[in-house]
Amino acid sequence: MGTRRDFLKAGGLALTGLAVPVVAQAARPAEIQMLSSPRGEEVWFDPIGVRIQPGQTVRWIMASPGNPHTTTAYHPGNASHSLRIPEAAAPWDSGFLVKPGDTFEVTLTVEGVYDYFCLPHEAAGMVGRIVVGRPGGPGALPFDYFAGRPTTQAWVPVPEAARAAFPSVVAIVANGAVRRR
Amino acid sequence: MNRFVSVGLALAVLATVGCTSTMAQQMAPPSSNYKKVSTLVALPDFLPGLGTLYVDPATLPAGPFLAYDRQGNLVSSVYMIPVKDITAHKAFNDLAAAKEKVDHVDMYYNAGHPGVAEPHYHVVVWYVSPQQAATLK
DSSP, rough: OOEEEOOOOOHHHHHHHHHHHOTTTTOOOOEEEEOTTSSSSOOOESSSEEEOOOTTEEEEEOOTOOOOOOOEETTTTTTTTTOSTTTTTTOBBBBBSTTTTTTEEEEEOOOEEEEEEGGGGGGGEEEEEESSSSSSGGSSOEEEEEEEEGGGOOOOOOOOHHHHOOOOHHHHHHSEEEOOH | OOOOHHHHHHHHHHTTTTTTTTOOOBBSSSOOOOEHHHHHHHHOSBBBBTTTTEOGGGGGTOEEEEETTTTTTTEEEEEEHHHHHHHHOOOSSSOOOSSSOOOOEEEEEEEBBBOOOSSSEEEEEEESOHHTTTTTO
């Protein structure tokens, strides 16, 4: 998996794209907006669920002024959150994207379900789900699948509001993308 | 949220106005206990709809956060009350308050942000009119 954080505006990205050879068959990055209502009452990823192919890049775009967001994988390496990405995949944490137009990219090569959250907004249910190729792995299991295992006692469970917000894997596979209800 | 809790919170905040600590803060920056929020957490210097915030870290999460317009004038004091504390019936007594004439009070839910990364209520005690507040962009 590769990650790339940058703070280029869309125009800058376009210029960069002109300077770098592009593989003709490479799928375009799947773009996910990071959004908030003006006073921060509502926060969400749009789309909240996407399906991509192995090796495809996901690009998160900060799209709301004044309310920073992160994209952070559900992984014990990220503040002891429970594992909800494939075991063989590397976790990511964008850090705070603050200014509109800030972006963060991850290229996902391992097939399976990847769940992620926004660090300051997880408790409010700002989460997202990516299905890479065929669904599977911990992200496809119930939220409490690790309960009772001695090695996972320190894992932080997914909060209720976040559990309720995730789109189903079935809907993502069927539609390719799912927007917030 | 329960309407009675909302009203109670508003009254509690209003009751503190002018009755606790004195703060020399009409113009930014306020007294040395207060730090610019953007130097403490990953937030922009100027927040649309609120302004530039300062807080005494010892008072987190409730605050007050002192908000200034782009000219450095104090426009509001913001209290941030976690929803879980409201649900737990936690009291917030003797919160500091600016000795300013209050114009109006807004209360609204916020899903969280760096510094108060959990759902909470903003109780905004405004010293300017709603029209002036709307220019904080």
